[in-house]
Amino acid sequence: DGGITQSPKYLFRKEGQNVTLSCEQNLNHDAMYWYRQDPGQGLRLIYYSQIVNDFQKGDIAEGYSVSREKKESFPLTVTSAQKNPTAFYLCASSYGGGEETQYFGPGTRLLVL
Amino acid sequence: RKEVEQDPGPFNVPEGATVAFNCTYSNSASQSFFWYRQDCRKEPKLLMSVYSSGNEDGRFTAQLNRASQYISLLIRDSKLSDSATYLCVVNMRGYSSASKIIFGSGTRLSIRP
Numbered sequence: 227d228g229g230i231t232q233s234p235k236y237l238f239r240k241e242g243q244n245v246t247l248s249c250e251q252n253l254n255h256d257a258m259y260w261y262r263q264d265p266g267q268g269l270r271l272i273y274y275s276q277i278v279n280d281f282q283k284g285d286i287a288e289g290y291s292v293s294r295e296k297k298e299s300f301p302l303t304v305t306s307a308q309k310n311p312t313a314f315y316l317c318a319s320s321y322g323g324g325e326e327t328q329y330f331g332p333g334t335r336l337l338v339l
Numbered sequence: 340r341k342e343v344e345q346d347p348g349p350f351n352v353p354e355g356a357t358v359a360f361n362c363t364y365s366n367s368a369s370q371s372f373f374w375y376r377q378d379c380r381k382e383p384k385l386l387m388s389v390y391s392s393g394n395e396d397g398r399f400t401a402q403l404n405r406a407s408q409y410i411s412l413l414i415r416d417s418k419l420s421d422s423a424t425y426l427c428v429v430n431m432r433g434y435s436s437a438s439k440i441i442f443g444s445g446t447r448l449s450i451r452p
Contacts, residue, residue: 259440261442266347266444267444268426268442268443268444268445269383269426269442271440314380316382316383326371326430326440327373327385327388328385328428328440329385330382330383330384331382332381332382333381333382
């Protein structure tokens with residue numbers, strides 16, 4: 227089955243700790259995206275990548291980092307610099323190149339202890 | 340002014356009713372438009388794309404009005420299972436030709452028996 231997966235489903239972070247959220251897709255999509263969603267709010271773009279080994283900051287990149295070493299994978303690290311990390315994190319992918327219909331993974335809920 | 344605006348609702352309507360949502364966008368150069376559905380604590384899922392001539396998928400009809408810069412979603416004969424948050428998504432193409440996907444904050448719909 228083709229799809230986009232995220233792990234873990236729930237993640238707990240201690241103060242001062244970096245944590246990494248996984249996102250994998252086997253849809254052969256070139257573009258991948260990370261969004262953050264806070265309760266009752268829309269999605270805000272953190273980072274996106276249109277192609278392997280290249281990525282761009284979105285609207286709220288501060289306190290986050292990403293890598294895109296493989297087409298299938300786009301992990302997101304929430305660093306200790308992100309002071310309010312509690313949120314629902316969603317990864318998405320699309321074919322790119324103008325085809326922008328995005329397909330989402332099931333999300334990761336990050337909670338701060 | 341937000342780039343994409345939606346009435347947050349909630350819309351509370353009886354089963355079998357017809358309900359309509361609007362979504363306005365600020366950038367007249369916007370290229371493509373979508374409606375996504377998001378269930379509570381789940382990822383957004385594509386409901387339908389919105390075409391210039393309007394399009395229908397079963398009980399759902401989407402319309403685009405470029406002159407007034409809004410899109411709409413009409414749900415006929417609403418079912419209990421239609422209860423969800425409906426996200427308006429706009430692909431805005433900037434002067435550099437790079438696409439920018441903007442998500443609205445969503446409209447909550449609750450169908451009552």
